[in-house]
Amino acid sequence: MDSIKIRKTFQQARWNEPIIYELSKPNVRGIIPPAADDEIIESVGNVAKTLPKSILRKELPNLPELSQKQVLSHYLRLSQETMGSNIGNDISEGTCTMKYNPRINEDLASDPRFAELHPEQSEDTVQGILEMFYKFENVAKEVSGLDKFTLQPGGGSHAVYTAASIVRAYWEERGQLDQRNEIITTIFSHPCDAATPNTAGFKVVTIYPDENGVPDIEALKSVVSEKTAAIFMTNPEDIGIFNPRVDEFVKIVHDAGGLCFYDQANANAFLGVARAKEAGFDMCHFNIHKTFGTPHGCSGPASGALGVKKELAKYLPVPLVEYDGEKYYLDYDIEKSIGKVRDFIGVAGVVLKAYAWSAMMGPDGLRECADVSVINNNYMEKKMLQIRGITSAFQGNGITRQEQIRYSFEVLKKETGIGSDEFNQRIVDYGIPCFWQSHHPWVIPEPMTLEPCETYSKDDIDEYVAVVQKISDEAYTNPEIIKTAPHNSSSFQRNDVESLDDPEKWATTWKAYLRKHR
Amino acid sequence: MKKLGLIINPVAGMGGSVGLKGSDGLEIQKKARELGAKPQAQNRTIKALEQISYLRDQIEIITYPGEMGENAAVACGFKPKVIGIIDKNNTTADDTEKAAKDMKKHGVDLILFAGGDGTARNIYDSINLSIPALGIPAGVKIHSAVYGQNPKKTGELLELFLQDKITEFTEAEVMDIDEDAFRDERVVAKLYGYLKVPFEKKYVQNRKSGGVAGEEASLDRLANYIVDSMTDDYIYIIGPGTTTRTVMNKLGLDNTLLGVDVVYKKRLIAKDATEKELLGLIENKKTKIILTIIGGQGHILGRGNQQLSPVVLKWVQKDNIIIIASRDKLNTIFGSPMLIDTGDDDVNKMFEGYYKVVIGYEEFIAYKAMS
Numbered sequence: 001m002d003s004i005k006i007r008k009t010f011q012q013a014r015w016n017e018p019i020i021y022e023l024s025k026p027n028v029r030g031i032i033p034p035a036a037d038d039e040i041i042e043s044v045g046n047v048a049k050t051l052p053k054s055i056l057r058k059e060l061p062n063l064p065e066l067s068q069k070q071v072l073s074h075y076l077r078l079s080q081e082t083m084g085s086n087i088g089n090d091i092s093e094g095t096c097t098m099k100y101n102p103r104i105n106e107d108l109a110s111d112p113r114f115a116e117l118h119p120e121q122s123e124d125t126v127q128g129i130l131e132m133f134y135k136f137e138n139v140a141k142e143v144s145g146l147d148k149f150t151l152q153p154g155g156g157s158h159a160v161y162t163a164a165s166i167v168r169a170y171w172e173e174r175g176q177l178d179q180r181n182e183i184i185t186t187i188f189s190h191p192c193d194a195a196t197p198n199t200a201g202f203k204v205v206t207i208y209p210d211e212n213g214v215p216d217i218e219a220l221k222s223v224v225s226e227k228t229a230a231i232f233m234t235n236p237e238d239i240g241i242f243n244p245r246v247d248e249f250v251k252i253v254h255d256a257g258g259l260c261f262y263d264q265a266n267a268n269a270f271l272g273v274a275r276a277k278e279a280g281f282d283m284c285h286f287n288i289h290k291t292f293g294t295p296h297g298c299s300g301p302a303s304g305a306l307g308v309k310k311e312l313a314k315y316l317p318v319p320l321v322e323y324d325g326e327k328y329y330l331d332y333d334i335e336k337s338i339g340k341v342r343d344f345i346g347v348a349g350v351v352l353k354a355y356a357w358s359a360m361m362g363p364d365g366l367r368e369c370a371d372v373s374v375i376n377n378n379y380m381e382k383k384m385l386q387i388r389g390i391t392s393a394f395q396g397n398g399i400t401r402q403e404q405i406r407y408s409f410e411v412l413k414k415e416t417g418i419g420s421d422e423f424n425q426r427i428v429d430y431g432i433p434c435f436w437q438s439h440h441p442w443v444i445p446e447p448m449t450l451e452p453c454e455t456y457s458k459d460d461i462d463e464y465v466a467v468v469q470k471i472s473d474e475a476y477t478n479p480e481i482i483k484t485a486p487h488n489s490s491s492f493q494r495n496d497v498e499s500l501d502d503p504e505k506w507a508t509t510w511k512a513y514l515r516k517h518r
Numbered sequence: 519m520k521k522l523g524l525i526i527n528p529v530a531g532m533g534g535s536v537g538l539k540g541s542d543g544l545e546i547q548k549k550a551r552e553l554g555a556k557p558q559a560q561n562r563t564i565k566a567l568e569q570i571s572y573l574r575d576q577i578e579i580i581t582y583p584g585e586m587g588e589n590a591a592v593a594c595g596f597k598p599k600v601i602g603i604i605d606k607n608n609t610t611a612d613d614t615e616k617a618a619k620d621m622k623k624h625g626v627d628l629i630l631f632a633g634g635d636g637t638a639r640n641i642y643d644s645i646n647l648s649i650p651a652l653g654i655p656a657g658v659k660i661h662s663a664v665y666g667q668n669p670k671k672t673g674e675l676l677e678l679f680l681q682d683k684i685t686e687f688t689e690a691e692v693m694d695i696d697e698d699a700f701r702d703e704r705v706v707a708k709l710y711g712y713l714k715v716p717f718e719k720k721y722v723q724n725r726k727s728g729g730v731a732g733e734e735a736s737l738d739r740l741a742n743y744i745v746d747s748m749t750d751d752y753i754y755i756i757g758p759g760t761t762t763r764t765v766m767n768k769l770g771l772d773n774t775l776l777g778v779d780v781v782y783k784k785r786l787i788a789k790d791a792t793e794k795e796l797l798g799l800i801e802n803k804k805t806k807i808i809l810t811i812i813g814g815q816g817h818i819l820g821r822g823n824q825q826l827s828p829v830v831l832k833w834v835q836k837d838n839i840i841i842i843a844s845r846d847k848l849n850t851i852f853g854s855p856m857l858i859d860t861g862d863d864d865v866n867k868m869f870e871g872y873y874k875v876v877i878g879y880e881e882f883i884a885y886k887a888m889s
Contacts, residue, residue, distance in 0.1 A: 187883075194881070203880040208852075219884040222872035417674075441845055443852040497683070 004459070004466040010431040012489045013080040020074055021510045024064035030071055062511070081490035083433040085296075091380075091456055091464045092427075092435035094404045094449030095190075095238045097266045097290035102360070105294070105353040114352060119344040123329050129348050130328035133321040136355040137305075143267065143366065144284050145277025146307035150316045151346040155297075156265040156287035157192035158341065159304025160232065163261045163283050164200035165338045166308065166315040167230045170259060173336060180229040184253070186215040188237035191439050193263050202229060213241050213394030220252055228258035235262065236269055238439055238449065239393045239406040240377065250280035259283070259312075265304075267291040268453060269374055269402035272367030276307070283308045293357035294350050303350040317341045372454035373403040376461060380452050381405055383465040387472045389415060393444045404451035406444050418475035418482050419446040426474070426482045428489035430467045520577045520628075520680050523621030524563070524598070525641070527614055527633035528585035528607075530657040531558030544610070559632045559656040560590055562669040566630070566654045567594040569673025570680060577680055580624050582617045585609070599624075611640050618644035628716070630676060632656040635694040638664050642692045642711045650687055651713045652676060661693040661821065664713045679716040688717040688733065689760045691812060693822060709758050709776045709812060709822030736844040737761060739879040741768040744808065744842060745784075753805045754781040755796065755834075757823045761810035761842055778825045793827045800830070806838040807831075816851035818887060819869060820859030828862035836869050841885075842876045848883060856887040863889070 036044075048056070066074070084090065085098040092098075108114065117126055137149045153159040164183065171177040183197035186207045194204045205223050210216040215233070231253045236242040243249065250260045262276045262284035268291055276284035288303040289296045296302065308316065318337045319330035330345065361369065381401055384390055389412025392405050413419035424434045438447035452461050474481055486492070499505035507513035529547050532555040570577070571594040579598040581587030584606055591598040601620055604613055614633070618641050621629055628650040631641050634657010641651055653665035654672045666672025678684045689712040696708070717733070741764040748754060756762050756779045766773035769784055777790035780799055788795055812822045818841055819826060841856070858869050866889030874882040 198880065203882065205874055205882045205884055207884050216884075216886075219872050219886065223874060223882075223884045441849050443849055501686075 004462045006463060006466045006470060007431040010429065010488050012083070012428075012431070013077070014490050015077040015081060017074065017077045017081070019510065019513075020064045020066070023066055023070060023074060026065060028065045028067055028070075030066060030068040083428065083489070085433075088431055088433045089456075089460050089464055090433050091450050091452045091460065092433045094406070094436045094451040095266065095439070096296065096436060097268055097287075097403075097451060097453055098296070099268075099290075099293060099453035100455035101293060101295045101353075102357065105356045108356055109349045109352055114349075117348070119348070123327070127328055129352065130321050130330075131323075132352055132355045133345060133348075134323050134328055136351050136358065137321065139355070139358045140286060140305045140307055142363075143271060143275070143286070144264070144307050145275035146281075146284060147310040148313040148316060148320070149305050149307040150320060151288075151303060151305050151351055152317045152340070152342050153285075153304035153306060154342050154347055155302040156190070156285065156290070156304045157196055159285035159287075159306040160190075160192045160261070160263060161196035161200060162304075162306050162317060162338070162341050163232070163285065164197040164202065164230075165341070166283065166312060167197070167259055167261070168200055168202075169315045169336060169338050170312065171229055179227060180258070182223075182225075182227045183229050184220065184223060184231040184233075184258075186233050186237065187441075187443065188213075188215075188239050188241075188439075189232065189234035190238065190263055190265060193232040193234060193261075197230075197232060203227075209394075211394075212397040212399065213239060214243050214245070214399070215249070217245055217248060217252075220249060224252055224256045224258070226256065228253060228256050230259040230261055232261045232263060234265070236402040236404075238404070239444070240401040240404040241394065241397075241399055242269070242402050244399070247279050254280065261285075265290055266403070269370055271370040272363065273370050277309075282312060288350055288354045292354035293361075294353040301347065301350060303347045303354070319345060321345060369454045370403075373452070376452040376454065376456060377401055377403050377405060379458070380450065380461050380465065383461070384450070384468065387465070387469050388412070389418075389472050389475065390468070393447075403453070404449060406438060407448045407450065408444050409446035409448065412472065412475055413446050416475040416479050418471075418479055420448055422482050422485075423448070423471055423475075425491075425493060426471050426485035427467060428486050428491060430470070432464065432467055521624065521626040522577055522579050522676075522680070523618070523624070523626035523629035524567075524579050524581040524587040524591055525614055525617045525621070525629060525631040525637075526559045526563050526582075526585065526587050526590060527631070527637040527640075527656070528557055528559055528609055530633035530637055531562075532556070557585075559654075560585065562654050562656040563587075563590040563632045564593050565669035566632075566666070566673035566676065567591065567596070569670060570677050571595050573677070573680055580621055580626055582613070582620075586613065586617060611636065614640040615644045622649055628652060628676075628679060630654065630672075635659045635662050635692070638662040638692045638713065639694055639710050642713055645713075647689065647712060647714045649714070650679075650716060652679075652715050659695060661695060661815070663690040664692060664715050675716055675718055678718060684716045684718055686717040686733070687714045689713070690715045691759070691822070693812070708824075711776060712760060733844050733846060736846070736878060737764045738768075740842050740844070740876050740881075741765045743876060743879040743881075744840070745769055748781075748784060750783045751804055752782075752838075753787075753800055753803050755779075755791075755800070755805060755807040755826070755830075756781060757807060757809040757812075757826065759810045759812055759822070761844070761847070762808055765808060765842070776822070778823060791825060793825045793830060796825060796830050797833075800833060804838075805834045806840055807834050808840045808842060810841065811843050811847060811851070811856060815857055816854060817857045817859060818873075820857070820861065826860075828860050828865040831860060831865055831869065836871065839869070839873065840876060841873045845877045845883070848875060848877060848885065856885060858887050858889040860889075 090098040133151055140149045153162050171180040181203055182205055183202040184205045185193040198204050207215045207219045235246050253260050260281045262281040264284045265287040267286055285304050285306045288294055288305055314335040315338055317340055318334050319332045322329055322331045390407055391411055392407050409419050409423055420437050436449045507516050532550040574596050579591045579596045581591055581598045582602045583600050583604050586604055588598055588600050602617055622645050630652055632654040638653055654669050655665040666675050692710045692713055744765045745768045758776050763773045771786045774790040780788035780791055809818050858866050860866055870888050872884050872886050875885045877883055
């Protein structure tokens with residue numbers, strides 16, 4: 001451990017940058033657009049007058065007034081105060097699968113031959129990107145074993161919502177939607193497996209774990225009934241434990257007539273090892289920005305690939321990308337389609353990068369990705385659990401962890417007063433991004449969830465562990481330095497955390513801030 | 519400057535160490551002393567106060583003389599303002615009640631008290647929900663939810679309150695069991711009332727993933743769900759507690775916080791009903807019972823709701839029990855089952871198993887109950 005260099009002298013930019021409205025000065029302009037030519041004014045007339053009164057503003061918008069230089073400085077400074085996967089050792093973001101996003105794929109996506117395409121172009125002129133959609137779908141089909149995919153959803157939760165909509169269409173067609181109105185999920189599945197079915201109009205029943213941290217199969221048996229529309233479950237769950245009885249779960253739900261959806265947002269642990277099809281699932285999804293090496297982002301630079309068995313393909317959103325042996329085309333003729341869930345066919349840039357990543361990895365590479373991420377995680381676990389004050393959720397249950405682990409600072413908190421929040425405000429002083437603690441609710445006390453994906457080296461893992469070791473030592477010898485952290489990062493301690501729960505205090509716009517606090 | 523009231527029940531916990539299952543009453547205390555019992559409350563209070571001793575210049579402690587608070591405060595370096603008069607070594611429940619009332623008059627921000635269920639009852643009798651309170655567990659019987667997990671944790675919670683890091687409160691149950699019955703190996707627990715205690719959202723995650731609905735919003739949603747799903751062909755027995763009270767509030771009906779009410783066709787047909795009244799009302803009628811978790815250990819039956827006797831329960835049956843709780847409240851017992859203790863082993867067994875606990879609008883958690 002001594003040979004590992006940790007960034008003891010790390011120092012991030014701290015600009016104490018004001019909010020852009022505070023930099024505003026009346027009448028300063030960044031750009032003054034030239035007046036239109038007389039000829040244009042003459043032929044177009046007063047455009048504003050053609051608009052209905054109801055949509056016209058009564059007063060000018062309150063926009064900040066700055067020069068171009070000020071705008072540039074402001075946002076450059078803010079950008080220097082960020083921390084993330086491309087700037088630090090982001091093993092921190094467990095459950096998020098923050099693997100390295102190859103730069104070459106960014107170059108491909110910014111190539112004008114792709115970047116200047118428009119989604120309204122005719123099919124004949126966009127055969128290349130349609131081919132990539134089609135071929136990436138084939139990759140997803142092979143990895144999952146399922147029969148048909150849509151790449152339309154703009155993110156993971158969106159794909160899960162689409163799955164819930166398909167469940168609804170399935171039962172509606174059978175005239176049983178009133179009766180089949182419950183969807184079952186588990187507490188360590190991603191929260192969208194509860195939230196999106198609820199949004200889609202289903203009741204949601206959550207299963208808690210048994211004493212080993214595996215979803216309690218007896219609880220499942222107790223709630224499965226003729227009301228069960230489906231189960232939505234993640235596996236391995238977000239604490240890194242693979243449910244060894246997953247096929248029994250599927251059988252129990254199928255025996256009661258329900259559908260089974262497999263949340264595979266993060267498939268890093270089992271690419272080429274286990275498939276949704278063999279476990280019996282009817283549907284699954286991948287977060288392309290997790291498993292398939294593209295950058296993260298919500299509903300824009302993200303993409304959720306939703307796959308179904310052929311019996312459910314008739315409900316998929318339109319259009320689907322098809323190939324007739326000669327050319328690629330968009331198929332809108334889907335018998336019972338739930339309709340569109342997003343504009344056009346999906347986030348093309350992400351699909352392009354994911355296709356490039358998959359092609360680069362090849363089948364053996366995908367399998368190696370799973371092997372290395374599981375080995376990385378288990379190596380890291382051995383080291384982490386040697387650190388004083390740190391345990392893991394359901395430690396010692398005899399189940400080997402998969403690609404991530406939920407650790408706990410419960411012992412450290414008890415012995416030193418330093419828990420998950422305090423640890424997090426110190427770790428940034430060593431150039432490491434704040435770690436992901438846990439999804440809600442925090443049933444594992446003082447949590448920390450780490451995920452050393454396949455792109456992290458042994459040195460990266462050793463550095464991370466050395467930082468955790470260092471802060472644990474500080475907790476026992478000099479807790480004040482942690483309680484007063486961060487010292488070297490851009491961020492500050494929050495001064496009034498509770499107010500973030502108070503609608504009378506939070507402000508997400510300048511206008512709201514002025515109204516509530518000035 | 520925050521004012522902290524401090525009350526120690528000096529004899530709390532004495533009965534326990536010599537197997538007397540409680541310390542209520544002078545006779546028992548005398549017996550405990552004869553058996554060599556040592557008071558527990560002083561040391562436990564000091565352990566809690568040590569957590570905040572560094573704040574000694576920033577807060578004022580108002581307390582009663584000697585063993586009722588002064589000694590412990592001084593031992594932790596405070597210079598407390600001492601009020602009241604006591605008969606040294608012979609304090610009683612009356613002193614606790616008087617002290618609480620005096621401190622309220624002195625405008626304290628919170629009363630910190632050390633004791634057991636009996637002490638909590640005394641505090642409740644004096645201040646009800648008017649000002650916040652928090653208990654240091656020092657008694658033999660701790661069924662009330664107004665106590666910290668242990669003295670140190672109590673001190674930590676207090677520290678957060680004194681630093682304004684906790685601004686939310688919860689109404690926590692004051693429970694007690696009949697000590698005479700308990701000595702005969704019978705548990706007869708009663709819900710006495712509620713105290714307003716600081717609420718540390720330790721299971722609520724850091725806000726980086728966005729807002730999490732507060733306790734109030736969560737209760738509102740589950741109450742809406744219960745009211746929307748009530749049907750006119752069932753009688754609804756509403757159990758005690760603040761969670762079930764939200765359902766009654768939603769219905770616009772009077773509620774017995776510490777007792778059992780009966781609702782039919784969304785109208786109140788019996789208030790604070792006894793077992794006998796319940797049996798009369800539900801005879802040959804389809805009935806559902808709406809319950810919540812009572813007390814820190816997670817009891818759903820047998821604590822504070824003895825009106826729901828084995829006979830009543832046998833008529834209603836397990837499938838007609840509806841349990842409601844906010845997700846945060848349910849998670850306070852994560853890893854342990856909900857508990858049933860009706861006093862009848864056969865009935866206990868009948869009601870064991872999984873319940874779909876209602877935690878929001880159309881949101882449930884499958885949770886196990888055991889006896």
